[in-house]
Amino acid sequence: MDPSVVYGDHMIQKCFLKIFTVKGFTANALWSVITKAVAVCVNNPQNERNQSVCCSLLPLALKFITSEPPQNPGIRHVLALISSVVANNTSNQNRLRQCGGLEELAKLIKLQQSNHSDLTVSNIVYVVSALDACIADNASSGIEAGNLDMISVILQFVEDFDHEPADLKTLLLAVAHILESHEKFSHCITEGKAYDQLVKLLTTSQDEELFKTIKYIFSLCRVKGRL
Template identity: 30%
Template sequence: LQEEKPEKNATKTDLSFLLECLKFQMKSPDSQKQALLTINSICENREDHVDLFRELGGVTFVYNLSKSSVVHPEVKEAALFTLGTLAECNVYCKNSLCRKEIFTDISGWLIKEDLPLTQRRVTVYLLFVLVANNKSGQTLAQTTGCLDILLDLFRTTFPLSEENNLRTLTQTCQLWASVSSALCGCVNNPQNEEAQRICVAAFPTIKTWLQQISLPCTKILQPICSFISMTVANNCKSKQHFFASGGLETLTLLLVRLTSAADTSMLSCQLAVIIAKTLSACITDNPALASGLSQYGLIFHLFSLLSSSKLEPEDRLCVLLNIGQCTAASGESVFCFYLIIDSQLICSSINPHFPSLISLHR
C-alpha cells in the first residue's frame, strides 16, 4: 500500500499536467494531440487511472474538446478516441457518458456528409463502447437515431461496393467493420429484441453481398456473420426473417462451396467454420429451418469439413454441433446412418487420442 500511494500520486501529477497542457495549448494542435495520446497510454486498461482523470475533471474537458468547433480535426479525432478508451475500461466513466445529449451529438456527427473518414470511424468506435454490454446505451442509440444511422452506414460503406475505390478500400473496410461491431453491440449482450427487429431490414442486402462475393475473405465475411448471429440469437422472428430473405439458403450454399476446398485451403477451412457457427445460431431451437437444409446435402459437407486436416481442434465442437442440429432435425434414420459411418471420426474429434486408445484396448 505504501508503494501504491507514491505511484498513484505520480500518476495523478502526470494526468494533471497533461490536462493543463490540453487547456492552455489551444493554439498548438500537435501538443494537444500528443497530450491526448499520452493520456490514452496512461489510462488504457487501467480503471484506477481513469478514476483519477475523471476526478480531475478530465473526462468532461475531453468531451467538450471533442464537440468544439474551433479545435483542429485531428485533435477532435484524438479526443473521441480517448473518450472511447476511457469508457471501455471504466464502467463508471461509461455510465457518465451515456446521456441523451452525447448520443444526440454522435448522431449529428455521423450524418455529416463531409465528416473525415477517420473521424467517422472513431465516432463509431465511441458509440460501440457506449452500447456494448449496456442496456441504457442500446436504448439511447435507438431513441436518438444512432441505430438507424449505423444501419445506413452498414449498407453504404460496404467495402466491395462500386462507390469505393482501391485508394480508400482499407480505410472504408475498417469503418465498415467498426459499424458492424457497433450494430452487434446494439442488438445483443444484452439481447435487445427491439434492436434485432429493426436490424432484420439489412438481411436482403446481406444476401446480395453473400451472392456477389466471389473470393471471400475473413475481413469481409466475419463482420457479416457476426451481425447475422447477433441479430438472430434467441429470436425466432429474426431467424424467420433471415430465412424469408433467402439469406439462410445463400449462406448454406456458400458453406457447401467452401467445404469442398477446406481440405486443401486453410482460408476456405477457416471461412467454413465462421459460416458453420453462423448457421448454428440461425437454426438453434428451430428444427423446421434445420430440416430444410437437408436438401443441400449439408450433413455430408459438414462431415467433410470435420475430416479436414486444416480444421483446428478448437473448431471441431462447432462443426459437431452443426451436425447434431441437422441430423436431429432430419430424422433418426439419417442420424443413425451417419453415426455408423463416421462414429470413429466423431470420437476422434472429441478426443484426438481416441484411435490410439482403441488400439491399446485391442
C-alpha cells in the same frame, strides 16, 4: 430516448448501403467497427427490439456475401452481423430462412470448401458458425439446413482438414442442431463413415467440451449403446 435503442430501419439501411459501396482496406475496417457496434446493441445483453430493427439488414447482408469474392475479408464481418441479428431470435431466424438465407450460406460453405487453403478453413468455420446461429432452437430452419445436406458437407470438412478443438466444437454443434430438428437426419451419422469418424474424434480428443458435443450427437441418433 433510450440510448440502448438503435435508429429505425430506414436510417440503418441507408447507412449500410453506403458501406456496401466502399472497397478495399477501408471497407474491411468499416465492417469491423460496424459489426462490433451492432453486436453490442443487440446481444450485450440480448435486445430483441434492436434485433428486430436490425433484421431489415438481412437481405442487404445476404446480397453482400453472395456478390463478393469468397476471399473478401468483409464477408467475415457480415457473417458476424447476421449471427448477432438472428441469435436466439426465432422471428429473425425465420425471416432469414424465408429470404433464402440458409441456401446462400450453404452455397458459400460449398464454394469455400472447393478452395483448399488455411484461409478457407478459417472462413468455413465462420460461415458454419453463422449457419448455426440461424438454426439453433428453430426446427424449421434446422430441417432446411438438413435438407441442404449440411451434415454431410460439414463432416466432410471435418475429415479433410486439421482443426483446433474449439473449431471442431463449432462445426459439430451445427451438426447437433440439425439433428435436433428432426430424427430423419440420424442416418447421416449412423450410416456410412460418419459414425467411425466421430468415434475416432471421441477417443483421441483431450478436449472435454468437444467430447460432450460428440456424445450429445450420438445421443440424438440413439446410438449410445454402440459406444
